Amino acid sequence: MGWTPDRRFVKATVFRDASHERWMDAKCLREAGRFQGAIYLCGYALECKLKFCVCRSQGIEKMEEAEAKRLGHHLTELLDAAGLARVLAGQRELHVAFQDINDRWSTEMRYSGAKASSRDCDRFLKDSRALLIWLGTEPTS
Numbered sequence: 001m002g003w004t005p006d007r008r009f010v011k012a013t014v015f016r017d018a019s020h021e022r023w024m025d026a027k028c029l030r031e032a033g034r035f036q037g038a039i040y041l042c043g044y045a046l047e048c049k050l051k052f053c054v055c056r057s058q059g060i061e062k063m064e065e066a067e068a069k070r071l072g073h074h075l076t077e078l079l080d081a082a083g084l085a086r087v088l089a090g091q092r093e094l095h096v097a098f099q100d101i102n103d104r105w106s107t108e109m110r111y112s113g114a115k116a117s118s119r120d121c122d123r124f125l126k127d128s129r130a131l132l133i134w135l136g137t138e139p140t141s
Contacts, residue, residue, distance in 0.1 A: 043105030
């Protein structure tokens with residue numbers, strides 16, 4: 001038998017807590033006029049919350065770090081993995097908000113020198129907050 005590296009795990013609650021912290025960071029950046037950074041963190045907060053939802057849907061308290069990386073950053077794929085795509089599709093306003101965020105957000109934003117408007121930022125904050133609340137209360141199954 002060959003050497004196997006120690007598997008590292010992330011508690012599901014870490015994803016949930018990170019989601020909350022990144023959304024609070026987004027609010028702070030918005031207040032400081034750092035709109036693009038706030039928008040990026042809104043998407044990242046959703047990513048973290050969706051990874052928490054994947055754990056919840058699978059009934060696991062910890063996710064292997066390699067699995068979290070494999071799941072990646074694609075919000076629609078995470079929504080599917082959490083088993084929530086059909087449920088969200090039935091929530092018209094939330095579904096539209098999710099699609100808008102998904103269409104405009106990517107991890108590549110972190111490398112961008114682009115500027116965003118306060119209006120765009122406020123929309124991201126409003127929509128991501130609504131989705132985060134929904135993801136926190138929606139049963140998965």
